[in-house]
Amino acid sequence: MLEVRELDAFYGDSHILLGAQISVKAGQRVALLGRNGAGKSTLLKSVMNAGPRVRGILRFDGKDLHGVPTHQRTRMGLSLVPEDRRIFTHLTVAENIAMARYGASPTRPAVPVADIIARFPMLAPLQQRYGGQLSGGQQQLLAVARAMAANPSLLLLDEPTEGLAPIIVEEMARDVVRTCTEGNVALLLCEQNIWFARRCTQYVYVIDTGRVVFEGDWEHF
Ligand code: ATP
Ligand code: MG
Incomplete structure (x- = not known):
């Protein structure tokens, strides 16, 4: 479904990805590992x-993505939770999640909102309920729940466990796997937490200074 070949990516004159190759099949869950600054987030952003x-070659469901704007990619079934997550504090939790639905395709079944978010009070504006401040971890959970609510066919998660308490990391792993399995959602996950990555995915790429230096299943990692 996602095909990235010979992909070069640039910020201004900085050449960040150097012929990166990855592919993700429908329903497949894939981890993208590598050191800080290796180019993982750049790859996810390139896809969006x-x-x-x-x-280079960037295709989704056989369609060339060059020139396709971000909102159109969302409609095609791509959903990214970036490193900087945007939560709107004048809205309620329910509204923050519902915002994602413009991207949902009517032909795809609804994926249940993650358990992990179900314990948030859904209907009060966040700024009333929390004085405008969710913790970093709460914002993260909400951003992941929103991305899942868009019913993507490929979910792109950039460091979703950053700053989360270990018990929540475990819950999030369960939620992510369940949501992806039930909805036949593919996953491309950038992650520093190897335990979480191993738990959530079936296949691994390692990227180093803009190049893929390993690919294989976890047994060969
Ligand atoms: P981390 O694990 O720390 O999140 P990463 O693998 O996601 O790292 P990227 O964010 O893709 O790394 O960054 C790759 C390189 O691109 C780094 O050298 C970084 O300095 C550079 N870079 C990232 N974003 C920008 C930007 N907006 N403008 C210029 N250079 C950037
Ligand atoms: Mg990153």
């Missing part, structure tokens, strides 16, 4: 047209 300038 969210920053870098790119050159």
Whole structure:
């Protein structure tokens, strides 16, 4: 479904991805690992047209993505939770989640909102309920729940466990796997937490200074 070949990505004159190759099949859950600054987020952003300038092969469901704007990619079934997550505090939790639905395709079944978010009070504006401040971890949970609510066919998660308490990391792993399995959602996950990545995915790519240096299943990692 996602095919990235010989992909170069640039920020201005900085050449960040150097011929990166990855592919994700329908329903497959894939981890993208690598050191800080290796180019993982750049790859996810390239898939969404969210920053870098790119050159090379970038296809989703057989369609060439070059020139396709981000909102159109969302309609095609791509959904990204970026490193900087946007939560709107004048809205309620329910509204923050519902915002994602413009991207939902009527032909795809509804995926239940993650358990993990179900314990938030859904209907009070966040700024009333929390004085405008959700914790970093709460914002993260909400951003992931919103991305899942868009019923993507490929979910792109950029460091979803960053700053989360270990018990929540475990719950999130369960939620992500369940949501992806039930909805036949593919996953491309950038993650530093190897335990979480192993739990959530079936296949691994390692990227180093803009190049893929390993690919295989976890047994060979
Ligand atoms: P991390 O694990 O720390 O999130 P990463 O693998 O996601 O790292 P990227 O964010 O893709 O790394 O960054 C790859 C390189 O691109 C880094 O050298 C970084 O400095 C550079 N870079 C990232 N964003 C920009 C930007 N907006 N403008 C210019 N350079 C950038
Ligand atoms: Mg990153």
